[in-house]
Amino acid sequence: MAKVTITVNGEARTVSVPPETTLLKLLREHLNLTGAKLGCDVGDCGACTVIVNGKSVNSCLMLASQVDGFDVLTIEGLATTDQLHPLQTAFEEKGSLQCGFCGPGVIMSAKALLDEEPDPSVERIRDALAGNLCRCTGYSKMIEAVQAVANSVNSHPSVKSA
Amino acid sequence: MRAFDVVTAKDSRHAVALLAEHAPTAKVIAGGTDLLADLKFSSHGPAMVVDISRVEDLKAITITDEGLSIGALVTHTAIMRSPIINDMFPALVHAAHTIGAVQTRNLGTLGGNLVTGVPSMDSGPTLMALEAIIVILSPAGRRQVPMAEFFLGPRKTVLKPDELLAEILIPKQNLGKPTHFLKFGLRKGQALALVSAAASVWVDVDTQICSAPRISLGAVAPTVIRAPKAEAHLDGRPLTADAMAEAGRIAASEAKPISDFRASAGYRRELVAVLTKRALEGAYELAKTKRRGA
Numbered sequence: 001m002a003k004v005t006i007t008v009n010g011e012a013r014t015v016s017v018p019p020e021t022t023l024l025k026l027l028r029e030h031l032n033l034t035g036a037k038l039g040c041d042v043g044d045c046g047a048c049t050v051i052v053n054g055k056s057v058n059s060c061l062m063l064a065s066q067v068d069g070f071d072v073l074t075i076e077g078l079a080t081t082d083q084l085h086p087l088q089t090a091f092e093e094k095g096s097l098q099c100g101f102c103g104p105g106v107i108m109s110a111k112a113l114l115d116e117e118p119d120p121s122v123e124r125i126r127d128a129l130a131g132n133l134c135r136c137t138g139y140s141k142m143i144e145a146v147q148a149v150a151n152s153v154n155s156h157p158s159v160k161s162a
Numbered sequence: 163m164r165a166f167d168v169v170t171a172k173d174s175r176h177a178v179a180l181l182a183e184h185a186p187t188a189k190v191i192a193g194g195t196d197l198l199a200d201l202k203f204s205s206h207g208p209a210m211v212v213d214i215s216r217v218e219d220l221k222a223i224t225i226t227d228e229g230l231s232i233g234a235l236v237t238h239t240a241i242m243r244s245p246i247i248n249d250m251f252p253a254l255v256h257a258a259h260t261i262g263a264v265q266t267r268n269l270g271t272l273g274g275n276l277v278t279g280v281p282s283m284d285s286g287p288t289l290m291a292l293e294a295i296i297v298i299l300s301p302a303g304r305r306q307v308p309m310a311e312f313f314l315g316p317r318k319t320v321l322k323p324d325e326l327l328a329e330i331l332i333p334k335q336n337l338g339k340p341t342h343f344l345k346f347g348l349r350k351g352q353a354l355a356l357v358s359a360a361a362s363v364w365v366d367v368d369t370q371i372c373s374a375p376r377i378s379l380g381a382v383a384p385t386v387i388r389a390p391k392a393e394a395h396l397d398g399r400p401l402t403a404d405a406m407a408e409a410g411r412i413a414a415s416e417a418k419p420i421s422d423f424r425a426s427a428g429y430r431r432e433l434v435a436v437l438t439k440r441a442l443e444g445a446y447e448l449a450k451t452k453r454r455g456a
Binding site: 019043046055056062112113127131 | 163166167168170191193194198199202207213215262265266268269350351352
């Protein structure tokens with residue numbers, strides 16, 4: 001067994017897992033964080049996207065032991081009990097999701113982008129979401145939602161994304 | 163995935179020692195974007211996986227006496243953000259950008275892309291057109307293999323089980339050499355190349371005569387290849403539109419594409435002619451804006 005200590009959504013957690021366990025499996029099956037989804041399991045669909053040390057990654061393509069000591073942010077870490085993250089609010093207001101399966105991954109990709117680049121062009125948003133497949137929406141309203149958050153962050157510098 | 167054990171290397175020496183200890187039943191994991199995707203669908207897996215993702219001494223991009231050294235563990239994202247590479251080789255930045263998507267570029271490494279040995283690898287043609295040298299570490303020491311001799315066939319390289327790809331070296335004489343890369347896929351995002359092409363060339367700004375033209379093609383042969391006849395056609399001649407178009411046609415005759423569900427061999431051959439010409443045009447454009455050694 002591999003002993004893995006990670007900070008998930010601000011909280012330090014230690015678990016023992018078989019060495020071949022992926023980060024996604026660690027999150028879903030050992031820590032009960034089922035927001036990140038198991039889609040293709042080979043890095044094509046992006047449903048498993050989480051943020052590790054500030055960078056968006058496919059959690060299905062990392063071994064749990066590779067993130068030992070690292071900081072992991074999942075979709076569960078964005079909202080508080082009384083307030084959604086601005087991206088979540090924008091996705092809700094714009095009707096950006098339909099079935100919603102891809103949503104956690106898309107929102108984490110968008111968050112990673114906005115954290116690095118608060119005012120991205122549409123081209124940059126498209127590039128940032130290229131690794132997240134959605135079979136329902138056609139993406140337009142997701143891009144509009146990310147733009148809306150980017151604009152609100154810029155017009156109100158005090159509004160920071162989590 | 164079948165069960166395996168994982169050992170984590172602290173530095174490159176440790177990685178080589180671990181590989182020597184566990185070869186030949188060990189596999190190396192860096193970014194994991196190819197290895198884990200393969201292992202999930204493989205009926206037999208390695209007994210041991212050597213994790214080199216924390217080997218910091220293979221993550222540097224530096225100018226040395228030998229040239230531009232890119233550590234094998236440099237990610238595609240790191241290549242895209244490197245000021246040195248943006249300045250010297252925008253083609254490498256473009257090639258990195260065509261790989262996968264943000265998430266896979268954040269994980270995947272340059273060395274990892276090369277060791278897969280797949281003919282469609284996006285990092286291959288630009289590096290081959292720049293005559294890159296692969297630096298390999300093993301218990302026997304350090305050896306260098308020219309990129310053109312590194313690939314043996316589809317998914318086959320010269321790497322022995324106890325050898326570690328440590329560094330990719332672009333030789334000093336090619337620093338800043340005007341280079342252009344093009345990839346043709348069926349989509350903009352997350353597509354495998356139907357054909358990719360890279361060209362590098364020095365051009366005398368006064369006479370327009372080109373020297374050391376290098377053309378490399380991806381996805382149209384068992385490995386990434388050079389197109390030596392097309393290169394010979396251009397060497398020492400003025401880089402005219404006709405010459406570049408003819409080099410494209412010659413390159414198409416040097417390619418050995420296959421037909422599969424993505425495209426026919428004939429279509430790929432046509433693409434080679436067009437992409438080679440356009441890669442040469444792109445390199446020529448760059449050459450007009452900078453002089454050798456500048």
